[in-house]
Amino acid sequence: MTLTKETRVTLNDGNMMPILGLGTYASPDVPKSLAEEAVKIAIDVGYRHIDCAFITGNEMHIGNGIRSKISDGTVKREDIFYTGKLWCTYFSPEMVRKGLERSLRDVGMDYLDLFLMHWPVSLKPSGASDPSDKDKPFIYDNVDLCATWEALEACKDAGLVRSLGVSNFNRRQLERILNKPGLKYKPVCNQVECHIYLGQSKLQAYCKSKDIILVAYSVLGSHRDKDWVDLSLPVLLEDPVLCKVAAKYNRTPAEVAMRFVLQNEIVVLAKSFSAARLKQNLGVFDFEINPEDMKILKSLDKNLHYGPFKEMKEHPEYPFDDEY
Template identity: 55%
Template sequence: MNSRLQYVELNDGRFIPGLGFGTYKPPEVPNSKTTEATKIAIEAGYRHIDCAYAYQVEEEVGLAVRSKIADGTVKREDIFCTSKLWCTFHRPELVQSSLERSLKKFHFDYVDLYLIHYPFSMKVNENGKTIYDHVDLCAVWEAMEKCKDAGLAKSIGVSNFNRRQLEMILNKPGLKYKPVCNQVECHVYHNQRKLLDFCKSKNIVLVAYGALGTQRDKQWVDQSSPVLLDDPVLGALAKKHKRSPALIALRYQLQRGVVVLAQSLKENEIKENIQVERRAVGMWVLYMLLLSSYPGTFLSPPPQKKEIKEYPWKLLNHLTYFKMLPIAFSESFKYMTL
């Protein structure tokens, strides 16, 4: 365990680094950039690498990790690697094979954390179109538990779940393992205070993505929405403390007990962001950020439809401070099927 890093204990007794390196990238960016950025991140000291089947870069992330193992920078056990189960593989008989497929791309024997990426399910119909499916979340979770028992995932958790969906898993008869975490969009404009309090009460770690305002991918983010790192309060605090707005935004999460993911493909930003581990800020700074929080999110969810039984955002207080993009969600993910 790297003594320079802040670690958070999970409810299964394992530890997760408080700062993670996010590997999502916009589709127009070459996959090779992910390999380069992940190598830089590991060299800079990141030990928590967040990935997913849907990002389509598991192979590139695995290549970066293996190259840093080969040159002696790290050992496999030093790296905490996360991947996620995509919505088209929720049927219990598909869960383990989906994880095994990801492991083959990584060239790993296991992932440190495997998450259900979204609580709703999808499938490909007879016309080859991706549509919504109805799969019992508790059955999906039981399949996840089997992945842990098989040693393919050291820890298991969820992503983009609301309180009701978490309670559904927690109250499931015969529950073997609780979710260790819930990864959600969380930043100074959308601080998830109620969900964080609930997760803490159940000993579930909240993991924040989009903490720096996302990479503003046109597929997901309204380009007219405010740029989080240009926020005047954030800028004033950064200037006063001689730090970047990004460091203040990341530290805000760590000091709330939130595990936070930092995304960047730029070497200088990757190296700067890890400085958050060594630079605390006063509680009044956090209070100022809470006061300045706008009720808004950056990522546009798919339109709510009656057939989406487990649509998660209706209980997340997903307010529309920022204009939502009209996204044909199922069409966007055609390539993410078998």
């Protein structure tokens, strides 16, 4: 399987997505300026797929980094594949375009390459009418996902976004969109947590049958943010079997963990603000895991979610109660 940092997959709408992207989430204690510098370094070393989201609060900094590399001639806007996400407080149909325009304004672009429904759950901030207020606690809302999707289709027709997708959707929720009467554009991808402990093979098979690409976040397990990760869970990159396979190939466990997901025909988002790791992660294109070792790594699947987002568990659209 020949893969390079220039390899792109063709989406069901004809657009092309690079198979390796830069994830840009950082915990609140990380200075936003680090994200801007990481984007510049990532573009310099060859990344062309940048993944961000309104809720992370750093789209402005990510946009600054991208625009600086456009203005210095390193890349053109059309070289960059930028993904944004519609946060759950913008799911009311009349708010969808406002949510997209907020991201466009923050990142400083005329269009996004891909815009995702961030979760299949609709929320609204408690005690505030402004959906952009991240500091208010959220309460459940009951917006029809199909109505949100129709509003997104109108945004694509208006030229504000090239492709539309979803994130953290299960099969049942995807089917609801796909079976919507009058569907104009089906999701091009479903972005989900995916790694050697959470292979997502059944969800991937379903998505593949519908020509929907699976995109993986948290491919290295997760950072150890105690606010949303159970610190008693095993550290993926310390798995002894993974480490043994990595030693065999003279690679880091991170490189092997990422390569495993790529060889399963899943797009990978690699999150790092370290210049050394950003360069090292591109080493995934310098080797290939043989079929026997792929089977060994596949056997490590524990169906383990590092990010179960239990605070959403009581919502009727909580996605992880279904098998896949």
